Amino acid sequence: MDTPSPKTRTRIQKQKRELILEAALEVFSQHGFRGSTIDQIAEAAGMSKPNLLYYFRNKEDIHHTLIQRLLDTWLAPLRELDAVGDPLTELRGYIRRKLEMARDFPRESRLFANEILQGAPRAMPMLEDELKTLVDEKAEVILGWMKAGRIARTDPRHLIFSIWATTQHYADFDVQVRAVLGPGRDGEGRFEDAARFLEQLFMDGLKPKG
Amino acid sequence: MDTPSPKTRTRIQKQKRELILEAALEVFSQHGFRGSTIDQIAEAAGMSKPNLLYYFRNKEDIHHTLIQRLLDTWLAPLRELDAVGDPLTELRGYIRRKLEMARDFPRESRLFANEILQGAPRAMPMLEDELKTLVDEKAEVILGWMKAGRIARTDPRHLIFSIWATTQHYADFDVQVRAVLGPGRDGEGRFEDAARFLEQLFMDGLKPKG
DNA sequence: GCATTTTTTGACCGAATGGACAAACGTTAG
DNA sequence: CTAACGTTTGTCCATTCGGTCAAAAAATGC
Numbered sequence: 001m002d003t004p005s006p007k008t009r010t011r012i013q014k015q016k017r018e019l020i021l022e023a024a025l026e027v028f029s030q031h032g033f034r035g036s037t038i039d040q041i042a043e044a045a046g047m048s049k050p051n052l053l054y055y056f057r058n059k060e061d062i063h064h065t066l067i068q069r070l071l072d073t074w075l076a077p078l079r080e081l082d083a084v085g086d087p088l089t090e091l092r093g094y095i096r097r098k099l100e101m102a103r104d105f106p107r108e109s110r111l112f113a114n115e116i117l118q119g120a121p122r123a124m125p126m127l128e129d130e131l132k133t134l135v136d137e138k139a140e141v142i143l144g145w146m147k148a149g150r151i152a153r154t155d156p157r158h159l160i161f162s163i164w165a166t167t168q169h170y171a172d173f174d175v176q177v178r179a180v181l182g183p184g185r186d187g188e189g190r191f192e193d194a195a196r197f198l199e200q201l202f203m204d205g206l207k208p209k210g
Numbered sequence: 211m212d213t214p215s216p217k218t219r220t221r222i223q224k225q226k227r228e229l230i231l232e233a234a235l236e237v238f239s240q241h242g243f244r245g246s247t248i249d250q251i252a253e254a255a256g257m258s259k260p261n262l263l264y265y266f267r268n269k270e271d272i273h274h275t276l277i278q279r280l281l282d283t284w285l286a287p288l289r290e291l292d293a294v295g296d297p298l299t300e301l302r303g304y305i306r307r308k309l310e311m312a313r314d315f316p317r318e319s320r321l322f323a324n325e326i327l328q329g330a331p332r333a334m335p336m337l338e339d340e341l342k343t344l345v346d347e348k349a350e351v352i353l354g355w356m357k358a359g360r361i362a363r364t365d366p367r368h369l370i371f372s373i374w375a376t377t378q379h380y381a382d383f384d385v386q387v388r389a390v391l392g393p394g395r396d397g398e399g400r401f402e403d404a405a406r407f408l409e410q411l412f413m414d415g416l417k418p419k420g
Numbered sequence: 421g422c423a424t425t426t427t428t429t430g431a432c433c434g435a436a437t438g439g440a441c442a443a444a445c446g447t448t449a450g
Numbered sequence: 451c452t453a454a455c456g457t458t459t460g461t462c463c464a465t466t467c468g469g470t471c472a473a474a475a476a477a478t479g480c
Contacts, residue, residue, distance in 0.1 A: 012426090012427085012477095013426095013427095016427095030328070030329070031244065031328065032242050032244065032245065032324075032327075032328065033245075034241065034242065034244050034245030035242065035243075035244030035245065035328070037466080037467060037468085038467075038468065038469085039466090039467080039468095047428080048428070048429060048430085049429095049467095049468090049469085050428075050429060050430085050469085050470085050471090051427075051428050051429070053468090053469070053470085054426095054427070054428075055427095058468075058469070059467095059468070059469090088416065088417065091416065110327055113323075113327055113382075113383075114242075114327060116382070116383050116385060116386050117242075117320055117323055117324060117327070117382055117383075118240070118241065118242065118245070119240070119385050120385045120386065120389075124385070124389065127385070127386055127389040127390070128389050131386070131389065131390065132389055132390050132392070135390045149418055150418060151416045151417070151418055152410065152414060152415070152416050152417060152418050152419065154406075154407055154410050154411070154416075155403055155406070155407045157390060157391060158403060158404055158407035158408075159407065159411075159416075160390075161376075161379055161380075161383075161387065161390075161404075162376045162379075162407070162408070162411060164379070164383075165375040165376045165378075165379035165383075166371075166372045166375045166376060168375075169371055169372075169374070169375035170371075172323075172326070172327055173323075173326050173327075173371075173374075173375075175326060175329050175330045175334070175337070176326050176330065176337055176341070177371060179330075179334065179337040179338050179341065179342055180337070180341065180342050180345050180367060180370075180371075181367060182342070193365055193368060194368055194371075196364075196365070197364055197365045197368035197369065197372070198368075198372070200362065200364050200415075201364070201369075201372060201411070201412070201415065202411070202415055202416055203415045203416060203417055204362060204414075204415040204417060205362070205410075205411065205412055205413045205414040205415035206298065206301065206361045206362050206364075206369075206412055206413060207298065207361070207362060207413055207414060208359055208360060208361055208362050209362065222456090222457090223456090223457095226457095247436080247437060247438085248437080248438065248439080249436090249437080249438095257458080258458070258459055258460090259438090259439085259459095260439090260440085260441085260458075260459060260460085260461095261457075261458050261459070263438090263439070263440085264456095264457070264458075268438075268439070269438070269439090421480100422479105422480085423478100423479085423480085424477105424478080424479075424480095425476105425477080425478070425479090426475105426476080426477070426478085427474105427475080427476065427477080428473105428474080428475070428476085429472105429473090429474075429475085430471105430472100430473090430474095431470105431471090431472095431473105432469105432470080432471085432472105433468105433469085433470080433471100434467105434468095434469095434470105435466105435467085435468090435469105436465100436466085436467080436468100437464100437465085437466075437467095438463105438464095438465085438466100439462105439463085439464095439465105440461105440462085440463080440464105441460105441461090441462085441463105442459105442460100442461095442462105443458105443459090443460090443461100444457100444458080444459075444460095445456105445457080445458070445459090446455100446456085446457070446458090447454100447455085447456075447457090448453105448454090448455085448456095449452100449453090449454085449455100450451100450452090450453090450454105
C-alpha cells in the first residue's frame with residue numbers, strides 16, 4: 001500500500017509518525033539534512049529503514065514535515081507580542097520567551113539554523129509567507145509604539161532580528177558559549193546570566209548611568 | 211610522491227593550494243562539510259579530483275586547513291579592542307568592524323557557523339585555546355571599564371556574545387533577512403540600516419529619551 | 421477460524437562518494 | 451637529448467546511502 005494519506009491515518013500510524021519525527025529532530029539537528037542518514041533516524045526511532053519508509057515517502061518528506069510543524073511553535077513567542085500591552089514590558093517578555101525557547105528547544109533552533117544557513121532550500125516558501133507576514137504585522141505594532149514616543153525610535157525589523165540573533169545564539173552556538181565560559185555556571189545559571197544581560201542591553205544599552 | 215610538507219612547498223604548490231582553499235570555502239560554506247563533495251570542490255577549483263588530492267591528503271585536511279586559517283581573520287576585530295581607548299568608541303568600532311566582516315566575508319562566517327552548529331567536531335581545540343584566551347583577555351579589559359564606571363556594569367562575556375550574534379546574523383541568516391525585508395534596500399543600504407540600529411541598541415537601548 | 425488488511429523485515433539495486441594508483445605528461449637541469 | 455622530478459589524469463574500488471520489493475508476520479474484521 002501507499003503511504004497513508006492524512007485522512008485515513010489510524011492512531012498507530014500517528015504514533016509511529018510522531019516517534020519518527022522525534023528521532024529525526026534529534027538526528028537532523030545534530031548533523032544537518034545532508035549529514036543525516038535514514039538509517040540513523042530509523043535506528044533512533046527503534047525501527048528498520050524500510051519500516052520507516054512505510055510511514056514517510058522519503059527523507060525529504062520527513063524534513064519538510066518537521067520544519068512545517070516547528071514553524072508554528074517557533075513563531076509563537078512573537079505572536080504573543082500584544083499591541084495593547086506596555087511596550088517595554090511586552091518586549092522584555094518577548095525576549096524572555098525567546099530565550100526560554102532556546103533553552104528548552106535547542107534542537108528545534110538548530111534545525112532551523114541549519115536550514116537557513118544552507119539557503120533555506122526547503123523552507124523558503126514558509127519564510128516568505130508566514131514568517132514575513134507575521135514580522136510585517138508586528139513591526140507595524142512596534143512602529144506604532146515608537147511613533148507614540150513610548151520606546152526609542154529605531155528600525156523595528158532590525159530590532160526583531162537582534163532579538164532572534166541574541167537569544168538563538170545560546171542554542172545554535174552552544175558549544176562555543178560553553179567553550180568560552182568554561183565548565184562552571186552551566187544550565188540554569190547560564191540562562192539567568194543571559195536573561196539578565198539581555199534585559200539590560202535592550203532596555204538601557206551600555207552608556208553608564210548619569 | 212607524498213603530499214609535500216610545508217617546508218618543501220614550491221610557489222606553484224602554494225598557488226594551487228590557495229586556489230583549492232578558495233574553492234573549498236565557496237563549497238563548504240554553502241553545503242557544510244558532509245554536504246560537500248571533493249568533486250564539487252575540484253570542479254570549482256578547475257581541476258580533477260585526483261589532482262586536488264595531490265595537494266591535500268583528504269577532504270578533512272582541506273576543511274581543517276581552512277578553519278585554522280580563518281580563525282585569525284575572524285578574531286582580528288576583537289584583537290583590535292584597545293584597553294587604552296575610549297570605551298564606548300572602542301565598542302562601537304568593534305561592532306562596526308564585525309558587521310563589516312559579516313558583509314565582506316559572509317562565506318567565512320557561514321563556514322564557522324556550520325562548524326559550530328554541528329558541535330565543532332573539528333574546531334573545538336581552537337575554541338578552547340585561542341578563542342577562549344582572547345575572550346578572557348578582552349573580557350578583563352571590558353570589566354575594567356565597567357569598574358571604572360565608564361560603561362554600564364554587565365557581563366562582559368555575554369556582551370561579546372551579543373555582538374557576535376547580532377552582527378554574524380546578517381551573514382549566517384542572510385536569506386531569512388532578505389525574505390523578511392523584501393527586495394528593496396539590499397546590499398549597502400541594508401548594511402547601513404543594520405549599523406545604525408546596532409549602534410543605537412548597544413549605546414542607548416530601547417527606553418525612550420527622557 | 422478464516423480472509424483481508426496493515427505492518428515489518430531481509431534482501432537487493434543503482435547512484436554517489438572518498439580515496440588509491442599507475443601510467444602519462446610536462447618541466448627543468450645537466 | 452635525456453634523466454629526474456613534479457604534476458595531471460583515467461580508471462578503478464569499497465563503502466555508503468536513498469530507496470524498492472516481495473514476502474513474512476501481525477493485526478483486524480467477520
